[in-house]
Amino acid sequence: MLQSHRHITAAQRYQSLDLGTRVECATPHELVAMLFEGLRDALGGAERALAHGRAALRVKSVTRALAIVDALDSSLDYTRGRDVARALAAVYAQVRVLIVAGNAEARRELFSAAAGQIAELDEAWSEIEPLG
Numbered sequence: 001m002l003q004s005h006r007h008i009t010a011a012q013r014y015q016s017l018d019l020g021t022r023v024e025c026a027t028p029h030e031l032v033a034m035l036f037e038g039l040r041d042a043l044g045g046a047e048r049a050l051a052h053g054r055a056a057l058r059v060k061s062v063t064r065a066l067a068i069v070d071a072l073d074s075s076l077d078y079t080r081g082r083d084v085a086r087a088l089a090a091v092y093a094q095v096r097v098l099i100v101a102g103n104a105e106a107r108r109e110l111f112s113a114a115a116g117q118i119a120e121l122d123e124a125w126s127e128i129e130p131l132g
Helices: 002-025 028-051 055-074 078-105 108-126
Strands: none
Touching (some): 028 055, 028 078, 028 108, 055 078
16 A cells, blocks of 8 residues: 555656646646646546545545636736637636536536536637747
8 A cells, every 4th residue: 555655646746747847838828728728627526526425525626626717817918808808707707606506516517517618718729829
């Protein structure tokens, strides 16, 4: 068991290091794509945790998902983005509502609906040419 725990810890450290390197080297466009990916992963984790009755893991996944939504929301530039920024803020607000309701009501389909909205944004974002 101890050997298995060391293996998991080493794998987690490597994954964290890899993520850190990816973040350091990423453009702003790539950072947003990474946030979308992380949000979808967190929502999937919340769904799986709910399905398996793992409340602590669900709370951890929901907390991570909400933190990512907050990061995406706070990165909006209303001066340059105007209508697009307002539209994204509305989507992020709706996703936040779905996540909170999914957690409070223990409803997997609400996490799935939030993930679907983020998947649509992610797809649209991948079609945008980064500046610079």
